[in-house]
Amino acid sequence: DYLAIKEDEISVTRGEVVQILGTNQYNMFLVHRPANNHCPAAEGWIPGNILGPKEGDGSLKKLSWQMFKLKKPSFKDKNNPSGSSSGGAGDTNSLERRTKSLGREGKSKIVGPDLAYEMPPVVQHPLTSVTVQAGDMAVLTCKICGRPRPNIAWRFQDVTPIAIGPRTMLMYNEDGVATLQLSQVSVSDSGEYSCFASSEMGSVVTRCTLIVLGSEREEATGAIWKATFENDFMDAGEICRGRFAVVRKCIQKCSGQELAAKCITRRLLSKQATETEFNTLQSLQHPSLARVFDLYEAKQNLIIIMQYLPHGRLFEYICSKPHFDELQAAEYVRQLLDVLHYLHNCRIAHLDVKPENLLVEVGPMSTSVKLIDFGDARHIYNNYYIHPMVGNPEFMAPEIVSSTPVGLLTDVWSAGIIIYVLLSGVSPFLDESQEETCSNIIRNDYCFPDEYFAGISPEAKDLMRLILIEDLSRRPTAHTCLESAWIRKALVPRNSPLRPKPILTSRLSDFIERRRHQVRILDA
Template sequence: MYVELQEIGRGRFSVVKKCAQRNTRKDVAVKFVNKKLKKRKQASHEAALLQHLQHPQYLTLHDTYESPSAYILVLDLVDDGRLLDYLMKHDELMEEKVAFYMRDILGALQYLHGCRVAHLDLKPENLLIDLRIPVPRVKIIDLEDATRISGHYYVHQLLGNAEFTAPEVIKGTPVSLATDIWSLGVLTYVMLSGVSPFLDESSEETCMNICRVDFSFPLEYFTSVSQAAQDFIRATLQMDARWRPTVATCLLHPWLQPHYSNYSKIPLDTTRLTTFIERRSHQNDARPLPNAKSFIVNRNAMGT
């Protein structure tokens, strides 16, 4: 039914390939979830969510199959690349352009949160750019970890890279829609500076920085960034999730208004963004994060 053309992506438990439908020759993205990892629940969960979501910034699910070795999801193909790769290629990347795409991401997230669903894995690898339309738009992918929030919801399995992870995930306390807001704050910091706000020499130290909310705006990285942008990041990176703004409140921030005129006019440094992307491409997202219990035991070390 489908002819495999090339591999276009890998996740923690899956491989995504570009394929062509035999009868129509239409190109699609086919996601193969490895059965050996016993991820049937995640695959069916993602399929159910995609069937429910009706929004142009999420992939359309065309079909599902099962082979002896994999659970298979047939999806829209968006092969224009990731948002950060696209921004990196700008000759002069301006703060205003970053604000434009952050507003676009928030619009997509507003729809998801309106369905009471938290994505819980917002990171550069899960933000694609669609260039097939007059005004490029971001598409949010990979809903394996997404969940409907009703009451207290805990994330028990800590997998992946800690950089975009909210404190509540590391500590093992309930997550919420606001967990996504933290990740967006980290993403904004990275897009504007090309560096990661909490990254340290080890995953353990990175997690400690997150749990202490230990970040700053070094002048060498933020010379080209306005105070309004920094204020937006501060608002999202709150330890207590109850103090983080909702998506709707984020969209009301002055920095994200379509006619805001006080953006920095100094081009952003894309060389650091290039280094960030290269580093991320060599990381292994399948390794577990440090045990959350160690952070709860060592609260004194975190200053809490």
């Protein structure tokens, strides 16, 4: 396994297969890692010493050798005999721009395509972002070559396939130029467009942003702000409130769909911060993350339209059920750790994991935990970000309380507190004042009183001990926690109809009411 240590690097796991895009004089390789169950597709640098042959007899066979070298072919440009990159100045995906902007100036080592009969698809000229006026025609082009000739597929926002239609024309000529032509574009056509090329030798993708200028304003990031919230939605009452926002239920007038509107007070949070939260959530795809749909601005509020979850918060849902036990608790925690593992693979720290930010989506066969509120989330590439301590410190890690640099594993500490409260109904570090609570956190002063943990398994206590380590560098990753005996036991199918010993939820109900009271005091 390799854990990324710089902004331009990616983490990879032993046994993963990556596509090599380039290399430099530092023996670093630019690779493409396909999406998997734990993290999205990514491109970045990894050291050459961790690369090896595919699983097998341990030797690089001829085909593997050819593929290794041919992932970096030299396509000569008619106007550029030297074979150097000629991508546009606005191309954010070109290898040349990526290496310059990230401080890796080395030229890629090139092997000509005439050395073999087959080669994977390679983007010779990537897509470039385009800005057009509403009603005009938008043309997106790129050049992708490979042997055998790759299949080309276009997608909008990385999800919606694009097919030939009344306004859409798709072309891919013999020279490898792929073209998407959109006529009579509107503001709703704005977004990210992707061109995927695939063959039996591999796959590659290039992306760009289309901005359609109309009555609605586009910011530099390409996010679209709308000003018609009152025309588009009907208010259906308040759901909950937090430090900077009130979440309200709303009904879309044109469809009757129930949605949630996170109304952020303008004077408390900037428009840029709101847009960052929206863009972060929109770029992520995981079953334990709530979906976001639109951005609106009003006179007093900035509004994020998101998925409505009618069953509310996890802790309150647990208290409403007739039975709750350790296996159920372990399953809920497993889902939380799984989404944290996904976020951390994306180098994102949530930094506000607490009961109020855990909701549930109840389906006919299962209940899914949803992690919400990415207002404090940050991309973490080094150990120099100090997160401010705002609000109740109960679920905050020692590094936040002591104003020292945070990291991805800051979230894991908060998950450990979630486990403690789920199983006991009490908070491990809570004291009579906020100062005393902070002191308990920094000193890591907690225990497992028999009054609350008499029937709790040793495996659960072992996991909490493993997590609640004040030294950030010694704390386990979310993936390590997922491999713990307590979590793995919850995955074993139950052969007996007998339920495990129930956990009383009366203390958990008292915990919820105390937290509500604290929020009311802060609001007052």
